[in-house]
Amino acid sequence: MKKIDIAIVDDHPLIQKGLHDMFRYLDRFNLIAGYNDGASLLEGLKQRQPHILLLDIHLPDHSGETLARIISKSYPSIGIIALTNLDNVYYIRSMFKAGVQGYVLKTASEEVIIEAIEKVYAGEQFLEAKLKELVLQATLSEGGNQRQPHLLLTKREQEVLQMIASNMTSKEIAETLFLSKRTIDHHRNNLLLKLDVKNTAALIAKAIKLGLAHT
Amino acid sequence: MKKIDIAIVDDHPLIQKGLHDMFRYLDRFNLIAGYNDGASLLEGLKQRQPHILLLDIHLPDHSGETLARIISKSYPSIGIIALTNLDNVYYIRSMFKAGVQGYVLKTASEEVIIEAIEKVYAGEQFLEAKLKELVLQATLSEGGNQRQPHLLLTKREQEVLQMIASNMTSKEIAETLFLSKRTIDHHRNNLLLKLDVKNTAALIAKAIKLGLAHT
DNA sequence: CTAAAAATGGGTATAAATACCCATTTTCAG
DNA sequence: CTGAAAATGGGTATTTATACCCATTTTTAG
Numbered sequence: 001m002k003k004i005d006i007a008i009v010d011d012h013p014l015i016q017k018g019l020h021d022m023f024r025y026l027d028r029f030n031l032i033a034g035y036n037d038g039a040s041l042l043e044g045l046k047q048r049q050p051h052i053l054l055l056d057i058h059l060p061d062h063s064g065e066t067l068a069r070i071i072s073k074s075y076p077s078i079g080i081i082a083l084t085n086l087d088n089v090y091y092i093r094s095m096f097k098a099g100v101q102g103y104v105l106k107t108a109s110e111e112v113i114i115e116a117i118e119k120v121y122a123g124e125q126f127l128e129a130k131l132k133e134l135v136l137q138a139t140l141s142e143g144g145n146q147r148q149p150h151l152l153l154t155k156r157e158q159e160v161l162q163m164i165a166s167n168m169t170s171k172e173i174a175e176t177l178f179l180s181k182r183t184i185d186h187h188r189n190n191l192l193l194k195l196d197v198k199n200t201a202a203l204i205a206k207a208i209k210l211g212l213a214h215t
Numbered sequence: 216m217k218k219i220d221i222a223i224v225d226d227h228p229l230i231q232k233g234l235h236d237m238f239r240y241l242d243r244f245n246l247i248a249g250y251n252d253g254a255s256l257l258e259g260l261k262q263r264q265p266h267i268l269l270l271d272i273h274l275p276d277h278s279g280e281t282l283a284r285i286i287s288k289s290y291p292s293i294g295i296i297a298l299t300n301l302d303n304v305y306y307i308r309s310m311f312k313a314g315v316q317g318y319v320l321k322t323a324s325e326e327v328i329i330e331a332i333e334k335v336y337a338g339e340q341f342l343e344a345k346l347k348e349l350v351l352q353a354t355l356s357e358g359g360n361q362r363q364p365h366l367l368l369t370k371r372e373q374e375v376l377q378m379i380a381s382n383m384t385s386k387e388i389a390e391t392l393f394l395s396k397r398t399i400d401h402h403r404n405n406l407l408l409k410l411d412v413k414n415t416a417a418l419i420a421k422a423i424k425l426g427l428a429h430t
Numbered sequence: 431c432t433a434a435a436a437a438t439g440g441g442t443a444t445a446a447a448t449a450c451c452c453a454t455t456t457t458c459a460g
Numbered sequence: 461c462t463g464a465a466a467a468t469g470g471g472t473a474t475t476t477a478t479a480c481c482c483a484t485t486t487t488t489a490g
Contacts, residue, residue, distance in 0.1 A: 014234065015229050019229065085300060106230075107227050107228075110232075156466075167412050167413055170446075182469050187467085188447075199415075199476085201415045202382035369437085395439050397439050
């Protein structure tokens with residue numbers, strides 16, 4: 001049976017070590033490269049492409065999502081598996097949208113990681129059972145009937161959202177932006193509608209969860 | 216030179232593997248145990264105590280803070296080093312308050328981890344340089360003149376905070392908890408004072424940043 | 431046990447946010 | 461150019477949150 005070539009991208013030395021150690025004793029796999037950041041990964045891929053790429057989401061230079069998008073376009077034959085600590089539904093969705101075929105938590109056991117690699121190598125998708133449930137529940141509870149009318153915020157809305165999150169009242173925001181308080185109220189209302197919440201507290205919580213506002 | 220006995224508590228197989236692999240080639244250290252959760256750690260300590268304990272903060276059963284508190288009281292001779300992904304200033308503070316002598320990120324290099332162990336074994340404290348800066352800056356920018364009147368929230372306050380973050384008004388919270396709306400107002404006011412913000416939006420943003428509320 | 435902190439509850443007032451109605455101007459893509 | 465979306469602004473009313481004042485009871489730690 002042909003060996004499966006694997007490459008790792010992770011800026012955590014311990015994770016790299018753990019994976020190196022793991023693959024050393026598994027004849028089925030052949031660890032061909034370990035990168036610490038996105039730049040060296042992209043450079044290395046020009047020389048040699050693995051069958052499977054284990055990709056950390058949090059890297060010092062590029063975001064995992066961007067990398068996945070680039071690689072899945074440039075090297076469509078490489079199977080990408082996101083390997084991360086983040087069990088957030090929105091990260092999972094965005095990574096799959098960005099072109100990964102697998103999503104595994106770093107808390108996963110060796111067996112799960114191997115299963116993910118085998119599945120993705122065989123052309124299937126892989127997502128841990130408990131994460132599948134998470135995604136399912138999230139999809140059922142939020143999306144539901146309306147097909148997300150406007151998931152994206154306009155520039156002004158983002159701007160106002162960020163100012164709301166940073167201890168400013170509508171009046172202060174209006175004065176800062178040289179606008180009427182009514183206009184800010186209008187943006188606030190749109191934000192509440194778009195994120196489907198009924199007050200500022202939930203708006204901020206949801207915006208942070210979705211990555212729309214920063215803390 | 217006497218070897219340093221080390222024990223690990225971490226529910227990530229990869230981290231455990233990485234550390235095992237690392238200590239295998241270092242004569243100075245003797246890895247005597249690896250635990251997956253707090254319960255088995257506490258059980259194992261009854262049999263044998265390491266010189267240094269590498270403690271993950273996020274464990275399935277106990278919180279790292281609780282564990283650190285228990286162990287530093289029951290076994291004051293054990294040097295505890297928190298090993299975590301969390302570079303949050305408040306976690307760092309609370310872990311040191313709970314009795315750890317070192318705090319190392321999982322992104323740390325092998326050298327840093329070894330340095331931390333040596334320092335703590337020698338009775339010193341260890342904190343990475345960049346984390347030291349973080350703590351310093353946080354102390355300078357927020358604390359300032361008042362010596363942190365109440366950094367910790369009470370149970371009720373946490374409960375109310377969580378409910379505020381999840382789309383509930385004071386009235387609804389009061390009805391749910393069978394309390395007067397006034398009481399909820401009082402808790403909200405205390406939350407605003409403790410986190411030093413002036414409205415709900417900033418309260419939620421800051422609470423999430425500090426890890427006091429979940430999304 | 432005793433003192434401190436936490437949790438409970440109230441009155442009153444103002445400020446802010448939210449919910450509806452409405453409109454005009456600007457910007458941008460087709 | 462032209463139409464759609466975005467951004468701007470207004471009126472009015474209600475609800476909610478915040479800011480002060482005050483108190484009692486319960487829980488917790490020393």
